[in-house]
Amino acid sequence: MAAGTSPGSTVVRRQLGRKLRRLREQSGKTHEDVAAAHIASPTTMWRIETGKVAVKPGIIWALAHLYEVDGEGTDALVALAAGTREEGWWEDYVGAMPDWVGLYAGLEAASTALYDYQPELIHGLLQTEDYARAVTRSNADLSDEVVEQRVAFRMERQRAVFNRSRPGRVTSVTTAGVLGLVVGSPDVMRAQLAHLVTLTQGGDVTVRVLSADDGLHPAMRGPFTIMDFDDPDDPSLVYVETLVGSRYLERPEHVAEFRRAFRLIQAQAVSLEEYIDEH
Numbered sequence: 232m233a234a235g236t237s238p239g240s241t242v243v244r245r246q247l248g249r250k251l252r253r254l255r256e257q258s259g260k261t262h263e264d265v266a267a268a269h270i271a272s273p274t275t276m277w278r279i280e281t282g283k284v285a286v287k288p289g290i291i292w293a294l295a296h297l298y299e300v301d302g303e304g305t306d307a308l309v310a311l312a313a314g315t316r317e318e319g320w321w322e323d324y325v326g327a328m329p330d331w332v333g334l335y336a337g338l339e340a341a342s343t344a345l346y347d348y349q350p351e352l353i354h355g356l357l358q359t360e361d362y363a364r365a366v367t368r369s370n371a372d373l374s375d376e377v378v379e380q381r382v383a384f385r386m387e388r389q390r391a392v393f394n395r396s397r398p399g400r401v402t403s404v405t406t407a408g409v410l411g412l413v414v415g416s417p418d419v420m421r422a423q424l425a426h427l428v429t430l431t432q433g434g435d436v437t438v439r440v441l442s443a444d445d446g447l448h449p450a451m452r453g454p455f456t457i458m459d460f461d462d463p464d465d466p467s468l469v470y471v472e473t474l475v476g477s478r479y480l481e482r483p484e485h486v487a488e489f490r491r492a493f494r495l496i497q498a499q500a501v502s503l504e505e506y507i508d509e510h
Contacts, residue, residue: 242468242479245282246334247311251294252280258298268297285315335470335477336384340391342458344400346493348450352414353423354403355385356392357430357438362423365415398435404450404496407443407506424507431503439500448499449492457489 255265262273270293271279278284291312295305311334339345339356347354352366363385367378392399413420430436441448456470469480469489480486501509 241282241466241481242338243311243334244285244315245465246337247286247308247315248280248282250308250311254298254300255280255294260297265294265297268293270294270297286312288312336388336391338458338468338470339388340395340399341460341465342392342399343397343461344459345392345402346457346459346490346497347401347403347455348493348496349403349405349409349454350451351409351412351454353405353409353427354401354456356389356401357403357427357436358385359419359423359426360386361419362414365419393435400435402437402439402497404439404441404493404500406441410440410506427503428507438503439497440503440506441496441500442506445499448496450496455489455493457486457493 255261262276265276266272271290275284279286279290288309291308292305294300295308300308345356353362355363358366360382363382364378367373367381373381392401410420410424414423427438431438454472457467458470459467466481466483467486467490469486471478471480480489
């Protein structure tokens with residue numbers, strides 16, 4: 232079998248490669264073992280595990296069998312493999328914990344700087360547990376158990392970014408409407424605002440607010456997140472989420488356009504402290 236050669240999504244290739252390398256090492260297999268099983272040569276495996284090439288589903292199924300990966304894990308790997316062959320890869324929301332969460336959370340935790348615009352909600356990394364619970368419960372189809380699982384995972388995401396040796400830097404621009412919207416209860420919102428103030432005092436988080444008195448801005452088409460990474464092999468990317476899926480944009484000209492829009496709204500917005508003083 233051979234790895235595919237289409238450009239695909241760089242970020243998905245690298246994430247899939249890391250997962251496959253970890254599974255191989257956990258199973259005690261070497262590149263030579265993979266070659267002996269007539270799946271791929273050591274050179275091809277190196278290229279796959281370092282995210283250099285797209286990967287065909289046949290290789291994933293064969294490797295999953297060799298590494299004794301269960302059916303659910305294999306399905307997740309095959310879904311990632313599809314993304315290695317497509318630019319601007321879309322992920323579907325399925326299951327109790329959507330498949331997109333694992334990839335996104337891994338990227339979020341690996342990023343050195345995150346720039347986020349949110350016109351409706353406070354970003355997940357900045358939410359209190361009660362705010363996150365209220366937001367998650369807005370989906371009436373979720374059981375109490377699933378709600379708590381998702382809230383716990385959101386708190387884990389926060390620890391993964393802020394509790395590491397070099398905490399990630401988060402710059403968030405939101406709207407006055409977000410801070411004025413009651414999520415859960417007035418008490419929940421008061422605690423959430425106090426939490427934002429505390430976060431901004433630590434130096435790793437910046438929150439700016441677009442005033443309702445100056446509402447027109449270049450990012451009005453919807454929320455987005457820009458992520459930067461230290462590793463030169465991990466390109467900056469833009470994450471866009473919708474009701475039916477999420478998309479990663481990696482083309483330099485697209486990232487540059489979102490970055491330009493973010494700089495403009497960041498300059499137009501006021502600091503959280505200034506917003507609080509005015510209200």
